[in-house]
Amino acid sequence: MSLLVVGSVALDSIHTPFGETADALGGSANFFAVAASLLAPVQVVGVVGNDYPFHELEKLAARGIDWSGVERVEGESFRWRGKYSYDLQSRETLETRLGVFADFKPKLPEAFRNPQYLFLGNIHPELQLEVLQSVPRPKLVVADTMNYWINGTKPQLMELLKHVDLLMVNDSEARELSGDWNVHRAGKWILAHGPKMVVIKQGEYGAMLITPGKTFYVPAFPLEEVFDPTGAGDAFAGGFMGWVARTGNVSEMNLRRAMVYGSVMGSVAVQAFSIKGFEGVDLAEIDRRAEAFRDLTHIPLAEPLS
Amino acid sequence: MSLLVVGSVALDSIHTPFGETADALGGSANFFAVAASLLAPVQVVGVVGNDYPFHELEKLAARGIDWSGVERVEGESFRWRGKYSYDLQSRETLETRLGVFADFKPKLPEAFRNPQYLFLGNIHPELQLEVLQSVPRPKLVVADTMNYWINGTKPQLMELLKHVDLLMVNDSEARELSGDWNVHRAGKWILAHGPKMVVIKQGEYGAMLITPGKTFYVPAFPLEEVFDPTGAGDAFAGGFMGWVARTGNVSEMNLRRAMVYGSVMGSVAVQAFSIKGFEGVDLAEIDRRAEAFRDLTHIPLAEPLS
Numbered sequence: 001m002s003l004l005v006v007g008s009v010a011l012d013s014i015h016t017p018f019g020e021t022a023d024a025l026g027g028s029a030n031f032f033a034v035a036a037s038l039l040a041p042v043q044v045v046g047v048v049g050n051d052y053p054f055h056e057l058e059k060l061a062a063r064g065i066d067w068s069g070v071e072r073v074e075g076e077s078f079r080w081r082g083k084y085s086y087d088l089q090s091r092e093t094l095e096t097r098l099g100v101f102a103d104f105k106p107k108l109p110e111a112f113r114n115p116q117y118l119f120l121g122n123i124h125p126e127l128q129l130e131v132l133q134s135v136p137r138p139k140l141v142v143a144d145t146m147n148y149w150i151n152g153t154k155p156q157l158m159e160l161l162k163h164v165d166l167l168m169v170n171d172s173e174a175r176e177l178s179g180d181w182n183v184h185r186a187g188k189w190i191l192a193h194g195p196k197m198v199v200i201k202q203g204e205y206g207a208m209l210i211t212p213g214k215t216f217y218v219p220a221f222p223l224e225e226v227f228d229p230t231g232a233g234d235a236f237a238g239g240f241m242g243w244v245a246r247t248g249n250v251s252e253m254n255l256r257r258a259m260v261y262g263s264v265m266g267s268v269a270v271q272a273f274s275i276k277g278f279e280g281v282d283l284a285e286i287d288r289r290a291e292a293f294r295d296l297t298h299i300p301l302a303e304p305l306s
Numbered sequence: 307m308s309l310l311v312v313g314s315v316a317l318d319s320i321h322t323p324f325g326e327t328a329d330a331l332g333g334s335a336n337f338f339a340v341a342a343s344l345l346a347p348v349q350v351v352g353v354v355g356n357d358y359p360f361h362e363l364e365k366l367a368a369r370g371i372d373w374s375g376v377e378r379v380e381g382e383s384f385r386w387r388g389k390y391s392y393d394l395q396s397r398e399t400l401e402t403r404l405g406v407f408a409d410f411k412p413k414l415p416e417a418f419r420n421p422q423y424l425f426l427g428n429i430h431p432e433l434q435l436e437v438l439q440s441v442p443r444p445k446l447v448v449a450d451t452m453n454y455w456i457n458g459t460k461p462q463l464m465e466l467l468k469h470v471d472l473l474m475v476n477d478s479e480a481r482e483l484s485g486d487w488n489v490h491r492a493g494k495w496i497l498a499h500g501p502k503m504v505v506i507k508q509g510e511y512g513a514m515l516i517t518p519g520k521t522f523y524v525p526a527f528p529l530e531e532v533f534d535p536t537g538a539g540d541a542f543a544g545g546f547m548g549w550v551a552r553t554g555n556v557s558e559m560n561l562r563r564a565m566v567y568g569s570v571m572g573s574v575a576v577q578a579f580s581i582k583g584f585e586g587v588d589l590a591e592i593d594r595r596a597e598a599f600r601d602l603t604h605i606p607l608a609e610p611l612s
């Protein structure tokens with residue numbers, strides 16, 4: 001049930017109303033892997049500079065994360081610096097230094113070349129497609145993207161869409177990609193351009209899985225304490241793919257369960273800086289939160305009044 | 307199962323990207339009543355000026371709306387004029403003319419003085435409390451409010467809260483009232499100040515019912531066409547209270563069903579200007595949309611994988 005993610009491995013410096021952190025483990029592949037590994041082993045493809053605290057990643061290997069696809073090259077690691085507003089509803093990017101990530105060319109070690117579940121994190125869509133075409137067709141291919149690629153490399157992104165099963169983006173990305181502010185129409189537009197399914201993430205409002213003729217909503221896990229939203233969307237993706245890899249099942253009903261595990265992982269990510277939210281969390285806690293969704297959204301429409 | 311609403315009966319002039327309307331039927335009590343009346347008869351207390359097209363209201367009486375508590379006085383009716391942004395995500399108030407609503411003192415006709423279900427629409431909290439104290443204790447008392455009263459009449463509002471069963475507000479109102487940007491903590495704060503339950507409405511993101519130790523989420527009904535968001539929150543309240551009045555049941559499980567009917571009515575309200583969205587809608591259509599929520603949020607956590 002091998003699960004492979006290609007994405008960024010970065011160092012984040014973040015300012016929130018509750019504190020700040022510098023050069024902490026971050027990047028989409030990092031959050032994805034830490035979340036997914038609670039459910040299934042995960043292989044990571046990425047790149048870091050020789051300034052990266054690689055021993056920190058290696059400590060995480062015991063969780064079932066195979067970092068052997070993360071290339072270490074001469075130069076600076078990808079760094080992002082941002083600041084959140086007092087209510088965490090918006091953030092400002094203070095600095096982005098791509099470093100070695102600017103010339104990233106994913107290289108898959110031999111043991112990574114037959115993934116059953118593939119997550120193409122948000123990198124250049126040509127690179128996403130190259131990775132996909134370098135392996136036998138996985139059982140499920142999910143891609144992320146971002147406004148930068150939507151604006152700068154739309155033709156390549158549209159080509160990629162023809163080859164993936166599911167596009168997983170947030171609502172502003174779905175709107176920008178489709179040119180339609182209505183998220184439901186935006187989802188339908190995406191379905192008309194390749195993917196069989198779309199996941200639209202809406203942060204604290206949850207996420208929806210759109211398939212032809214059907215929409216499924218999962219709320220966010222209700223949290224009274226949110227510390228740092230960074231990485232929530234990537235952790236969601238990790239939970240989603242981790243559940244699919246764990247169960248080996250890509251039916252629509254099982255993808256609904258995957259949505260719940262995605263939402264749970266997002267809730268873990270936001271409870272601390274960097275990936276620290278995952279430190280004290282085990283599968284039992286994850287399952288407990290997933291179970292809580294049953295009641296959280298349970299509509300007793302068909303039951304007798306009582 | 308008598309249901310009473312006290313609120314504004316107004317004339318709205320609205321500009322959306324899709325068109326505009328002038329002096330159309332509006333106001334919280336109007337949207338509430340039209341929505342609620344699909345489920346149960348409703349009595350309305352309000353005030354209009356002698357310029358109000360009262361015959362338009364009277365045409366709606368056949369739906370089961372008793373307008374005999376709407377006083378007609380010399381002067382201008384309450385008018386609101388607003389303009390929505392291209393994506394309907396924000397709106398600007400261009401003009402508010404309170405007219406006769408400024409001196410509104412609710413007067414309950416004899417036949418209105420024993421409501422079983424009472425909705426205190428957003429008027430001065432002292433007036434809300436006066437209405438409540440002028441009737442025998444209803445089975446369920448729900449109050450709305452708005453930023454204007456939160457800022458200007460907080461002590462009176464806090465007094466009101468001690469006497470109502472449920473406060474139904476949108477997320478920005480919950481945040482402003484509690485002084486806490488986290489909606490879950492805001493809900494808890496409200497529970498600590500009187501009401502046994504809180505409904506926090508989040509527009510296109512749905513709504514949540516918060517009770518001690520429990521949160522229930524209902525999404526918005528997915529709509530590819532949204533025409534005019536005005537009145538959606540009031541229609542939600544009408545659907546919620548209409549369902550409670552229809553079933554005569556205030557159990558928490560039945561209030562979850564009421565949340566679904568609230569969300570359905572909100573979806574009807576936004577599909578046309580003013581109350582026109584309700585014109586072609588019957589109970590069968592309402593039930594059909596309510597049924598759709600079952601699948602929309604169905605998490606098959608406990609079922610076998612397939």
